[in-house]
Amino acid sequence: MRRVCALLLCLAACPAWAEIVVPARTIRAREIIAPDDLVMKSAEVPGALTDPARLVGQEARVALYAGRPIRPGDVVPPAVVDRNQPVTLVFDHGALIISTEGRALGRGAVGEVIRVMNLSSRTTVSGRVRSDGAIEVQ
Incomplete structure (x- = not known):
């Protein structure tokens, strides 16, 4: 045993x-x-x-x-936005949709939050990367 x-x-x-x-x-x-x-x-x-x-x-x-x-x-996850890439900034609130040009200040995959410079106002904002490469800001 x-x-x-x-x-x-x-x-x-x-x-x-x-x-x-x-x-x-x-x-x-x-x-x-x-x-x-x-x-x-x-x-x-x-x-x-x-x-x-x-x-x-x-x-x-x-x-x-x-x-x-x-x-x-x-x-x-693979990045869809690279640093310094031109991107579209999108603000979508119900029937109001505003879009403008921006420049990514970092890399990001779908769903990640990255910083982006609004090229028309030169302000830095944060937004979520969408699957089409646009950045959704709030």
Whole structure:
């Protein structure tokens, strides 16, 4: 009985190996991840991502090196607005819609809040990035 308990205790203490997702090549920061960029690897890495579908189409926030694990903070949704890009500022309140030209002061993905300069008044405002690349201000 003691041998069985000792064997079970030894097996329970062994690390659990799992399939994790790693880059097949070095992926630079701000590069969009494609399915061919990823491979599966058997390793014990707490916090590493295990689902390649969660990574495809995302943007690398930092450089991802071939064979190294990818953690959730290493990827972000892809930016649709880049810094210094001309954008349309939109104020939409019921039947009142006002739009003007602006310049993005930062990068942003859909739904993120970024700062934008209104080119006609030279004031800086914050707004939420829309899927069409316009910035909705309130």
